[in-house]
Amino acid sequence: MLLDFDKLGAWRWALGLICGLMTLFLLLPILFIIALSFGSSRWLIFPPPSWTLNWYVELFADPRWLTAALTSAKIGLIVMVLSVILGLFASLALVRGTFKGRAVLRAFFLTPMILPVVIVAVALYALFLRLGMNGTLTGFVIAHLVVALPFAIITISGALESFDTAIEEAAILCGASPWEARFRVTLPAIKHGLFSAAIFSFLISWDEVVLAIFMASPTLQTLPVKVWTTLRQDLTPVVAAASTILVLLTVLLMIAAALLRKGKSK
Amino acid sequence: MLLDFDKLGAWRWALGLICGLMTLFLLLPILFIIALSFGSSRWLIFPPPSWTLNWYVELFADPRWLTAALTSAKIGLIVMVLSVILGLFASLALVRGTFKGRAVLRAFFLTPMILPVVIVAVALYALFLRLGMNGTLTGFVIAHLVVALPFAIITISGALESFDTAIEEAAILCGASPWEARFRVTLPAIKHGLFSAAIFSFLISWDEVVLAIFMASPTLQTLPVKVWTTLRQDLTPVVAAASTILVLLTVLLMIAAALLRKGKSK
């Protein structure tokens, strides 16, 4: 109550400065790319002389882009399912278990979050070279699962922690077996956490580029890799169109996740 | 109390499976790289015929590696300082302010976390092309600040939210001016949050590779970029040595952050 906007004083200016910088360096360039994807100039002249959907037509006509997008979606969906299932089991053991070394195990599950992604990529690449898994769908899924799982575990653990075990105990005293209680009471109660974990896992895979570059083969690459490699060769408005689609799906899914969280707090 | 390890049952097997997979795909490859960095074989034969520190000697002797590491450290430190300062101001406004649009502003500050990093990189690259800032230290700092700031804001906001404003009010009624109260009471009380934010911000910059590749010039590149480009040309044990150093610093800083958090909860 000490700080309403009229009394912000110096904060007000600092806040304005940060907003300005963020808008300048983050939002404007991305809006700029989105605008270019609808612009008629092949040479990315801004502002565009006129508006067109040509680059989207070109994008969808090119089977390589479509294949990349489908690959991304396929990998993302598999990662999502595995990440939620494994994350649920790991979270149950971490949150509910009383065995020793629980803290160590939890730290271990979160290591992929803190290791430099380029090192994870190099390490997985070296392993997959031996196993002959580079350029395979399995390789992609495992690589993305390794980075997505910590987020799924954090999200599901959080939901489990805020779920009072007394409710599960009540279900058991009501006559439900421990397994029945978990399936009929605990899982429905943490479903928002499971949905969030699913969305995060999909997005992490959908947006990931470093690991994907290492895993990719000429015949199997994800959308971010295709954007990356195309950019390296040639700055065409088709890349802007592909980028726009990537951003669009990301933002839509994040809004869905936010609405989910809001629905839960009601 | 319903689930101790002896009663884990099926969870136990699931947990064992996940641990096994994570160890196989994450920890082993990284330990493997660390081992290779001490192995005597130039051709990365495993297990190494004998142990050596040669690759570290070579690494530190090569001025390009040293320059890259210094560049990484310099950028990381600048990003750290700016991220904590800007993060503190933004958090104060977001947590304490009562103005309208606070939720929107908070969502805006967190957008860099959710946008695909390759798109952020493309967008910043396009902007910096115009501004002539690619390959400059300023460019690097701004790019990394954009991705580090959301984490700093989350960490500092969390610390501020768990700090009871009544304590600040008590300081004011004791005779401290609002600014004096903030500096003598609020800042010391959230110092753990500030330290965490500093460590996170530094690490994000230290480990980041996608933005850095776009910003890099032949004369100015960070350690992850150097690892990346060297790898593309030639798989030498020097890369393994550099990777080991990257991982080591990351893990040390994360342990420091964890100890900090533990000290706070005491």
Next chain:
Amino acid sequence: MTPYLHINGIRKVYGNVVASDHVELTVAKGEFMTFLGPSGSGKSTTLYILAGFQDPTKGDILIEGKSILSTPSHKRNIGMVFQRYTLFPHLSVGENVAFPLRVRRMGQSEITDKVRRALALVRLEGLEDRMPTHMSGGQQQRVALARALVYDPPVLLMDEPLSALDKKLREEIQLEIRRIHQETGVTILYVTHDQEEALRLSDRIAVFNAGRIEQVGTGPELYANPQTHFVADFIGDSAFLKGEIETVQNGQASLRFGDGSLIVGVPLHGDVKSGKGAELMLRPERIDLSAVAGEQGASLPVQVQDMTFLGNNTAVSVRTAWGDPLTVRLGFGHPLSGRVSRGDHLHINWAAESAQAFIQG
């Protein structure tokens, strides 16, 4: 009584919500004044306005005749103890208490001396080096009290400082607060929702309800002579019986009840024009339960519903002939104690002057 502090028609509106309205009160120097009321009744809002954390929508606050509204919080020289624990977590107990003196740029030797005396006042001598996180809630609130008093503020605000403590500790610190009030002579404004705490501590009590002060007075005054139904209900146990006003003469009413009983000569509060319905208020300890109607005073027949042994007394739930429930307490040694059964037809008797009636709103 010299009006040292004057709360002059304070009104505070948040959006569409009126948090307090027409709050008017004078407090004498050295008085212990308690704001008593349920949560949301405006008592804390009034305290926050005094502290300067909020500005009133209307009205003024005067100390010794001068408005303090334009003085910022940190220059009002007012002490305050909060409901939540507000010790500075990174400072030791000694440094917490020294804080108000440090911001006043006092010399070190004077600070050391004053801190020692303030800690002695709250009976925590020698704990200067303890950290707040290693103290119990009761000790923390004592330190907070020492910190609020170390700079000798003329006015001390206390916002439910004991509500987080358990009963035994609360009563212990209540005694301490009373002693400290007597020793220092500071003017205290104390907010609580606990009527027993208010009765224990205060010189006078202002009863808040729905943003307004319903009545101000000493504890015995409020108990013996409540002016409104709310005050009668909030302070002390009370039973209310619904009836209709038959006649009113000299502020005394005759009430007719559902079974035709007539009770005469009851002091009546409220605006008679607003209706014929009224409630008769009885204090349980002034009601006597007996097998026959009392010869003097008033009496009504009742039937016993339930008995509960409560240690030092037995609560007997009875019901009047027209169905209103009330509870009578039989103390140890009462002739009927242990001889009442469910379903018994008995009488409640009371002295006419101990009852009051309130017009139904």
Next chain:
Amino acid sequence: MTPYLHINGIRKVYGNVVASDHVELTVAKGEFMTFLGPSGSGKSTTLYILAGFQDPTKGDILIEGKSILSTPSHKRNIGMVFQRYTLFPHLSVGENVAFPLRVRRMGQSEITDKVRRALALVRLEGLEDRMPTHMSGGQQQRVALARALVYDPPVLLMDEPLSALDKKLREEIQLEIRRIHQETGVTILYVTHDQEEALRLSDRIAVFNAGRIEQVGTGPELYANPQTHFVADFIGDSAFLKGEIETVQNGQASLRFGDGSLIVGVPLHGDVKSGKGAELMLRPERIDLSAVAGEQGASLPVQVQDMTFLGNNTAVSVRTAWGDPLTVRLGFGHPLSGRVSRGDHLHINWAAESAQAFIQG
């Protein structure tokens, strides 16, 4: 009394901590038994062992002579209401109450019928479609009660079910629980730390302290005849005066106090060999304050320290000649009411048989 439920020498150890020890109790069918004690006294641990959430380190639990320890929780057919709100958040009130019947694979028409009757029992008729999150805490605990009773369990466990509710609501639901106990005849084991709640509800009370049962009995028994200092202190108000044992005869002691006063004929509890020190326990409502020493019974001179008006009585803090403090309550109409001043020299008088003495441990 047929011993329907038998808690046979339960001991529970967590690591180095003994949570409960030698807990031995029999409960009759349809009895309302309360476990009363401070937190950490082992009362909840005993309840959890009954529920099957924990296994005892030693001892057994028998229902109708058969051990239930090897039966898993979900097959014990026991009902339980928890301290925290445990309604299933994703199910409606009706589905919450139906849950125990669904896991028992009961037919839909029977379920509908039983749910309606269970909700009627807790006075929430027709709220089947409400979601738990849209209900008050009191309503949620009523639904939890309906869910725990819908499958007619012979035993109902209640673990401080009212502790999160405010006083008024608590008393209201206490009445409901009493009524439901009478209507259903279920055997109830009720855990609480609130002695008034225990006295209101229970047929018998088991007083827990430091993992053991100190005494079992009806409320009036425990109040009139506490066997230990702890029980005397925990149930009802009491004052303790420290003295030394002069002589003991037939279980009755003569006590000598600091000022030389001798009080004779006090029933003595505890092992006399363990020391000469003893504490005299007096119930405040059995003490009379007067200007002169009583002619019958026992008497001690005291000096008035402080008075507090508390509505239906005035608490007078007095101090004995050797400095022990105690509080006497003057009810309305007491001859000294309103005539006591600080510093007055008065006497406390009591009937000899109303006091008890406990050996100091």
